[in-house]
Amino acid sequence: MQNNHQSRDVFYVSDGTAITCETLGHVVLGQFALVAHEKTFPFIETEEKLSELLRTIDLSYQKNGIPPLVFFSIVIPEIRTQLLHSPALCYDVLESLVQRVKDDLQLEPKPKLHRSRSVSKDVDTYYDRIAAVEYTLAHDDGITLKGIEQADIILLGVSRSGKTPTSLYMAMQFGLRVVNYPFIDDDLKRLKLLPEFEIHRHKLFGLTIDASRLAEIRQSRLAGSDYASLRQCEDELAEVEALFRREAVPYINTSSLSVEEISTRILEKAGLKRRLF
Structure with missing residues (x-):
């Protein structure tokens, strides 16, 4: 057989x-x-x-x-x-x-x-990509929102929903400046967009994920913790998805998608043009 x-x-x-x-x-x-x-x-x-x-x-x-x-x-x-x-x-x-x-x-x-892959073909676009990667790293995981007006897109979602790898892929492959922000306890209690995001609504994009997959990812990092429990994951996702719907923030489920597919769908939905290198 x-x-x-x-x-x-x-x-x-x-x-x-x-x-x-x-x-x-x-x-x-x-x-x-x-x-x-x-x-x-x-x-x-x-x-x-x-x-x-x-x-x-x-x-x-x-x-x-x-x-x-x-x-x-x-x-x-x-x-x-x-x-x-x-x-x-x-x-x-x-x-x-x-x-x-x-x-x-x-x-x-x-x-x-x-x-x-010739860099000398267009030095300016090469350095644009380097600048995009540096910007994205500096704005990873909510480190800072300073300079948010320079962002091409702002990714929102619960912790471990795929924001960081997606951000870095879009920066490295397409030269996009990406801010990614994880919803923490204070955000979930408030369930409102930060004032910094209000004036950049057109740049917002949400990532969500199946609760079971999220729990599996979190267990590999903090096994046995409340943070990694299925109940905690279900509650966080329900609250954040409700926020996305109420605030009309477009979002996609990343559970069965590769980072390439996630990035392509974001670019398509957000109407952003790829900058190929």
């Missing part, structure tokens, strides 16, 4: 950051019932780094008896050739797209190392 939940080593390989390989690989593997043991190999530009990668592939094949999956983007011909001769199932994440564009445009591609 065929095993519908295979387990396989998966490697993301690039002579650049490997971000593109990871992103496309995750999308593709998401279509299959597969348990993936993932490892990323960025900046494979030298024989030394290539040797390490090939050793890892060989060990995976010897240990498991099946070839690992390799999603790659390699410009250097010698490295590409050696990788393709390794005991792995290799998938060039750009090959089919590049070929189709070549055919449609009747232009020959001119591969260039690091072209897809």
